[in-house]
Amino acid sequence: MNFSLSKAQFFLLLFIIQTGVVYIAFQTPLIIYSQHSAWYVFFLASIFHYGLLLFFERYYQFFFLNGFFRWVYLIYWLLITAVLIAYMGYVLASWVLPRTPEWIVVMMIVGLSLYANLVRPETIINIGVMLIPIIFLFVIFLMLAIPDLTWSNLFPVEWNNTRQIMAGMIHSMYAFFGIEMYLLYRPFLKQDLQVKGKPLLIYQLVIFIFYFISVVFTQMFFALEEVQLIPEPIMYILKSQEVNFVKRLDIFFHLYLAFLVHCYGHDLRFVLSCALFVKKTEASETKYCFFSSSLSHPAAICHAISAH
């Protein structure tokens, strides 16, 4: 595994790993627990995240995983991948493809990421570039919802209810899964590049704005009791907007989100890190890819079945 990343590639990779399918779903529990204070609880959580990033940047050279923790992380990643793939399968089944058997959808996602992983590693790193225009379009279409927003939903800002704030912080943290990848990929960045300072701030701002827009829009668009009923508020907002002649915008974004973000975010982290840990030859790297993909697949199916 000898590749080196430039700054743009590194941050793009990290962005994709951190924003996954949680993007459409984490707002609901956050708003349920924090009610009207959701937006500033999220703001506090992202400040915490920035602090964590600065901490990592300063001390990343000292990060070393011994044998036991490698296994802990591997199992953790396997479980997360399985859970998130199962969740994505469920979302696709309820929104877009009601009658297709779920195992086929999961197999497609896993199969595609298997194909992506078996070619050279630079492919995976660079495929995120394809995602950039989609993200812009996504945000632009969200902006169409602006006439329907009510600002007053943001306002009774209450500071005294600590239980709310704590629960809200925990749920905001769901948005920032994947930050441990910073430590793992940082050594691969080219040696002479400067990450501390402006680039890190820009990255933090980009992620923060991306998530913050989603939280704020969700809070302003829906009534509080309504949010409890809607598990994927962002998709719902997109569905209710009508561009000139296209009615169901959410279909497009679902599908791209499912594949690009999902495949590469999760399977990538799992497989690549798996191979990072076990430093063997190219041939057994391929075997590891197969092994890990096939493992996450049944795990995802089992989870999906047990979820119903």
Add this chain to the structure above:
Amino acid sequence: MYRKGIMLLLSMLLLAGCWDERLYKNASVVTLVGVDGYIGAYKGYYAYPNTAAQQNEVIEADGISPRDVRNQANLKVEQTLDLSELSTILVSDQTVREPLYDILDIYFRDPQNPISIKIAVTEGDVKPFIELTKDLAGGAGGYYERFMESTEENTIFPKLDLQTVGSMLFEQTIDIALPYIQLSEDKKHAVAAGVALFSGQTFTGTILTPKQSLTMLLLMNQPSKQARMSYMWKHDGKSMPITADVIHIKRQWTVNEELKRIDMDYLIEVEIEEFAHDHLYKDPVFKEVQQLIQDHLQGEFEEVLRILQGQQSDTLGIGRYIRAYHPKMFQKDWHAVYASLQLVPSVQVKIIRTGVLR
């Protein structure tokens, strides 16, 4: 051997067919839905185009719930009803005396239903309204959708779609006012008859006339492209009509927590569209006309607010404002508090334009 197995598996995938295929040619595309009745005994009407004859067919069915009604209707059609292109829902005024969300739940739950559609309340039974679309060449739902959109532009109906209605149904702090439609004498057209006031999820029974609903929309600070008001002006023994069009509204609400009173100040800028007497450049005429419009508007505002408070229907969104900025005043049972508030409107009218004549 191994490879053969994979090939076989993959080709089985193709043979099994596409599970989610919904061929367009196999679906009856319903554009207008009418709901009548009450829980346990709903009647539903579905209008879909009959392509061969260039007209719309109406299917009628009974059932215990809206979805059940559709299932019963499916027994009567040659191609399964498909509601993905729905554009309007009509509900009769008897049905909305029960909670409205019970009827609408299915439209929110199914991801294939559009939720940027219009909903309206009809006077009496829904059936004649749907039957009148039979002879229309275009889509049935399209007729009502365009009808409501144009009335929205005239600031008679508030700008709503199913999603905003649903959102407001869930909130205690604001109530909806749905468009109310009557049938014309010759039973061939629909007539906009104002808005139906709701308190919570049920219909209060009170309708605001089109003039009153225009005033309500001005109170809500939602004037649309045209908002015209006509008054008679008595001058020198003669009566002359004046028509004014609202251009811009500035409003300010001042809440007095101890007295539970809200002072609502409105600055309304209008353009005079019709004034046969002319000579508005003359100061006394100008001031008199302005004062006239102001007095009329003040009276109308007070009347509408009285009606709204009487019916405990907070369509203006006062509850939202209070909950956001004066949370101490806000209580769970907002409707009772709302009825006891003292709402004092004060209007100031400014004529800023008079067309191209003076």
Add this chain to the structure above:
Amino acid sequence: MDKVEYMMKSLQKAFYHSSDLTVRQIDWHEGDTAILCFYASLVDAKEVQKILDTIYARLDTEKPFWSETLLTTLDNFALPQAIERVCQGETLVILPDTGKMLTLAITNEVRRNLEEPNNEHILRGSHEGLVERADTNLTLIRKRVNNPALVVKSFTIGQQTNTKAYYLYMDGVIQPETLQEMEKRIADIKIDYFYSIGQLSDALEDSVLSPFPQLLNTEHPDRVVAHLVEGKVVVMTNISPSALIGPVTFFSFYQTPDDYNSRVVVGSFYKIVRLLSFVTAVFLPAFYIAVISFHFEVLPLELSNQVKNDVNDIPYRPLIEALILEIIMELIRESSIRLPQSVGQTIGIVGGLVIGDAIVSAGLVSNLMVIVVALTAISSYVVPSVELNSTIRMIRFPFMLLASLFGFLGIVVGVVILLIHLISLTSLKQPYFSPIVPFQPKAVYKIFLRWPFIRPTVQVTSFQPPKDEKGKNEDTP
């Protein structure tokens, strides 16, 4: 005399007694005889005779370099070399007494006029085209680059056919890795009989099974020169007017000489239109099938009535309808290549009437499908390169199939597979999807805009991001 006759007989035998081989005895200086040996079909007899006369005149004067002129030279006689030279079209005068041979390289120039290539029309710019003769091609190129750094190396292809071929590069601009890779591949060519440029490009390409061409095929000399100065290697042969250029990126297939000959804004606009045509050509039928079969709620209400009217009476599903029309389109395209000029117009009208009108009235396909297929066909011809054109037309079909299986999901799956393939494809071991693959944000806009032409730029050579951030690779397209 015996020796001479013996030599003549063995020459005839070595050439398998071909009737167009002429072996004669002629008189030489001071009573000696010489053997004249040439292929009558390959040499230009009158010119050879003139030069021979000049040489005869020189022989009398005892000059040391009597044999050296522009076209003639003296070598030692060896049969294999003699055979090779005669096959290349040179006339041999064998002097048996001294054991040397005089070669006169005057061939019968058989070539067509320098017309504009049929497949690559441009609006403005040079209308010359390369021909089936490597030497003329070299002329056309050298006159555009008057620089000794334009290096020409020759090699032969085909162990049995021995076809002459050249590869050219600009020394100083080309990267050493590129040159080494190309030379290695040329050395590895194992072809026996070389008769088509397709064999050469198969041998030189990285991935023969990929639908995308990895070497650019062009007949325009100014396109060749533009690529040469950007550091690419060009291979030309004696049997085909096409020049093979490598390494290329996907986006270089979308450049035409017209871009640089027109204004900045106009050129950028048309470049963007061309790139969008890729999207339309590949995805439009699949999109239509997906909408009609799975997600028709995407259509707005007014349009949906029309579409429903059109689609209702078609007896089979949209995929079959699309396939029928696409196959008819492909048949038309194949036949139009071979239609004789005289009948062309008539058949065109018949085809238009049949496809456009009758097939719709017969109820076999819907109006919308005809529009979709026509738009697709037009968009696919926008690509300036013939190979990519065929590729685009072909990859439409898997997308249509996927769309009919899974709707939009199928299209997305197809797009992802296509992207992964493109991103990992290499052309002479260099990334095919270049400004995107080692992601250089500053270089991406150059795909879409025609920047004012200031300095030629060098293509990225590896999948790793460039070493120095401030180096010249920042300007690469």
